[in-house]
Amino acid sequence: MRGPSATAREIVGRSLHDEFQSTWADERLQAVRHVMLTGRPLVVRVLWDGLQYMTWFRALTPPDAAPGRGAVIAMAHRVMGDAREFLTPGMEGYRESSTVRLGPLNKLSTPELRVLALLGRGLSVREVAKQLFRAEKTVEFHRTSIHRKLKIADRVELASIAQRAGLTLEDADRPRV
Numbered sequence: 001m002r003g004p005s006a007t008a009r010e011i012v013g014r015s016l017h018d019e020f021q022s023t024w025a026d027e028r029l030q031a032v033r034h035v036m037l038t039g040r041p042l043v044v045r046v047l048w049d050g051l052q053y054m055t056w057f058r059a060l061t062p063p064d065a066a067p068g069r070g071a072v073i074a075m076a077h078r079v080m081g082d083a084r085e086f087l088t089p090g091m092e093g094y095r096e097s098s099t100v101r102l103g104p105l106n107k108l109s110t111p112e113l114r115v116l117a118l119l120g121r122g123l124s125v126r127e128v129a130k131q132l133f134r135a136e137k138t139v140e141f142h143r144t145s146i147h148r149k150l151k152i153a154d155r156v157e158l159a160s161i162a163q164r165a166g167l168t169l170e171d172a173d174r175p176r177v
Helices: 022-038 103-107 110-120 125-132 136-150 155-165 169-173
Strands: 042-048 051-060 071-078 094-101
Touching: 022 042, 022 051, 022 071, 022 094, 051 155, 103 136, 110 125, 110 136, 110 155, 110 169, 125 136, 136 155
Parallel strands: 042 094
Antiparallel strands: 042 051, 051 071
8 A cells, every 4th residue: 555645656557456455455346336336325444554444435426327337436534432423323334344454453462452442442451351251360461461562551541542443342353454
């Protein structure tokens, strides 16, 4: 991925598969196809480089266009916390990305990610232990390990990292790209 400093010459003529991992690219292309065929918007939640994004896919198709013809615009917005707060009530077409790109959080093990997700929701060590069916000492061990690996000093910073990522228990188990 070339990032915000990419030039048109570096991007034009390249496909998503040229720039991104295959599973990630396939999911985005499926989203575009879905919007083209149904004409209905779709929202995809993704964890990318340790931050949570919601990508809205919308059809830009003239009313007289043949089915499957037209264009789709994708707008990604970084969001914190519970992504469901950004959805319109009764909205159809919400998906979670099947993969995550954890960025700095990639240093964490799956159990550590689970602990981080629950601490980020404001749960105490005791509540996390109960929800994960673990001993409090185990959760404390993971919390200490998270602090060390991410080089953070206090619980407030730990919760802030989890909030920025919008980290969920499901994210901890998703394949990493």
